[in-house]
Amino acid sequence: MDNIFVSNLTKKFKGFTLQNVTFSVPTGSIVGFIGENGAGKSTTIKSILGLVQADSGTIQVFGKDVSKLTKEDRNKIGVVLGENCLPENFNLKDISDVMKNVFGEWEEEKFYRLTDAFSLPRNKKVKDFSTGMRQKAAIAVALSHQAKALVLDEPTSGLDPVARDEILDRLYDFMQDETHSVLISSHIVSDLEKLCDYIVYIHEGKIVFAEEKDRLKEKYSIFRGSAEQLSQLDPKAVVARLNGEFGVSALVEKNLVPKEFTLDRAGIEDIMLFFCKGEK
Amino acid sequence: MIGTILKDLKNLKGQIIYYIFIFTVFFIVSALSGNLYYSAGLSIFFAVLVPVSAMSYDERDKWDKFALASGITRRELAFSRYILGFAFFFVSWGLTFVLLAIPAMKTFENLYVLITYGGMGLIVMDLVLPIVYKIGTEKARLCYIFLILIVMMLSIGAATLIEMVGGDPVTVIAWSVIALGIIGVFVSALISLNIYKNKDF
Numbered sequence: 001m002d003n004i005f006v007s008n009l010t011k012k013f014k015g016f017t018l019q020n021v022t023f024s025v026p027t028g029s030i031v032g033f034i035g036e037n038g039a040g041k042s043t044t045i046k047s048i049l050g051l052v053q054a055d056s057g058t059i060q061v062f063g064k065d066v067s068k069l070t071k072e073d074r075n076k077i078g079v080v081l082g083e084n085c086l087p088e089n090f091n092l093k094d095i096s097d098v099m100k101n102v103f104g105e106w107e108e109e110k111f112y113r114l115t116d117a118f119s120l121p122r123n124k125k126v127k128d129f130s131t132g133m134r135q136k137a138a139i140a141v142a143l144s145h146q147a148k149a150l151v152l153d154e155p156t157s158g159l160d161p162v163a164r165d166e167i168l169d170r171l172y173d174f175m176q177d178e179t180h181s182v183l184i185s186s187h188i189v190s191d192l193e194k195l196c197d198y199i200v201y202i203h204e205g206k207i208v209f210a211e212e213k214d215r216l217k218e219k220y221s222i223f224r225g226s227a228e229q230l231s232q233l234d235p236k237a238v239v240a241r242l243n244g245e246f247g248v249s250a251l252v253e254k255n256l257v258p259k260e261f262t263l264d265r266a267g268i269e270d271i272m273l274f275f276c277k278g279e280k
Numbered sequence: 281m282i283g284t285i286l287k288d289l290k291n292l293k294g295q296i297i298y299y300i301f302i303f304t305v306f307f308i309v310s311a312l313s314g315n316l317y318y319s320a321g322l323s324i325f326f327a328v329l330v331p332v333s334a335m336s337y338d339e340r341d342k343w344d345k346f347a348l349a350s351g352i353t354r355r356e357l358a359f360s361r362y363i364l365g366f367a368f369f370f371v372s373w374g375l376t377f378v379l380l381a382i383p384a385m386k387t388f389e390n391l392y393v394l395i396t397y398g399g400m401g402l403i404v405m406d407l408v409l410p411i412v413y414k415i416g417t418e419k420a421r422l423c424y425i426f427l428i429l430i431v432m433m434l435s436i437g438a439a440t441l442i443e444m445v446g447g448d449p450v451t452v453i454a455w456s457v458i459a460l461g462i463i464g465v466f467v468s469a470l471i472s473l474n475i476y477k478n479k480d481f
Contacts, residue, residue, distance in 0.1 A: 049349040051481040074351030085346030087291055087337065094290050101283030102350055151349075 003181040009057035023210040028178040032192030033185035035202035078142030078150040084134040088127035103145035111144035132163040152184040189269040221263035240278025284360040288334040319376040320397040327369035327401040331361040336417040358476040395454040402461025406468035
């Protein structure tokens with residue numbers, strides 16, 4: 001069962017097209033959504049949330065078409081949308097007072113517990129919060145209304161490692177319930193590498209891969225050597241190559257490379273880089 | 281809807297004190313001068329100023345994105361600004377009627393100036409809100425300042441006309457203006473909803 005399912009999503013803008021985007025966010029899993037700036041991550045997320053109307057394709061949330069979601073269904077989605085969407089004139093009490101009337105199952109106690117755990121001052125207004133504090137407040141809201149799925153667009157951008165770690169810890173807690181799931185986009189691939197079960201990579205509006213993180217790591221390795229050495233490999237094994245001053249490096253399919261070749265471990269960031277910049 | 285209105289009221293909390301202060305000053309000036317144009321004219325400003333201020337905060341806070349993603353409908357968002365505008369407009373306009381209790385002010389002219397101004401307040405709101413929904417508060421700023429100036433001139437013109445002409449024609453004009461304002465609300469709200477339904481955030 002998928003909490004979020006996107007199939008052949010297409011949306012045309014002037015100078016950019018999101019093309020046949022397809023992936024899913026199964027229950028009980030965290031899906032990392034990666035891609036360069038302007039690759040289409042935010043547009044995809046906005047389409048899932050009904051903020052952008054797709055030209056074609058199917059988007060289902062909790063098994064229902066996104067256009068047919070009721071208020072109660074939408075209340076089950078916790079969102080953090082890049083730049084903070086909480087009113088700047090509000091303090092935490094104001095936020096809680098308003099959210100009580102926005103979400104049917106607003107958990108005030110949990111909200112204050114989380115904001116206290118994040119050391120957010122209750123009397124300060126959001127406009128006096130640092131970037132990290134704003135993101136934490138937004139995460140606290142997303143986690144305080146019985147959401148089943150979290151859709152987080154760059155929730156850790158601009159945060160120091162300690163603040164990022166605090167947020168990631170809360171996401172781990174959220175995932176203790178197996179019916180929950182998270183779709184998270186981030187530029188900080190190392191965070192996603194720690195957190196995610198699946199990685200979806202979007203490049204120039206198209207999905208390059210949508211795979212289990214462990215499978216990606218099992219599948220790919222990095223070859224470093226001379227062009228001559230690389231030419232000895234089965235061309236099918238070479239996914240993409242980068243030519244450097246002192247040799248070449250290539251993303252290769254591990255199981256197609258003979259054992260005598262020494263390969264380096266490929267991280268998600270490496271894989272993304274080769275798919276994005278490498279020559280085929 | 282309650283959440284959205286509550287959010288607006290909390291957002292405007294600081295300004296509401298100034299609105300009350302300004303209205304009190306205008307109300308007293310009207311009472312002392314025996315001329316209710318001041319107080320009634322201010323209600324025309326409130327009909328636009330309050331919802332547009334709320335929308336400008338929402339644009340800054342990107343509230344609409346969050347609200348829509350959280351289950352508030354486009355219809356609720358579009359209509360909530362009308363409700364907010366009405367609330368402030370009707371309170372200030374309604375309170376101006378209190379001035380008619382002063383015997384010296386209980387005149388035919390004052391009553392019909394008040395009715396005409398009420399219609400004008402509604403018409404301005406009917407015109408401004410769809411424009412702001414379409415192009416945003418920043419771009420619409422010039423537009424609605426210009427519109428309010430036109431309405432002010434029309435208001436002065438209407439007041440002068442009422443004083444000069446009097447009688448049945450004035451009654452017809454006053455009720456026509458208010459009827460236009462009321463009908464306009466429905467048309468305007470539908471246009472705003474249509475704009476909002478097709479908007480990408």
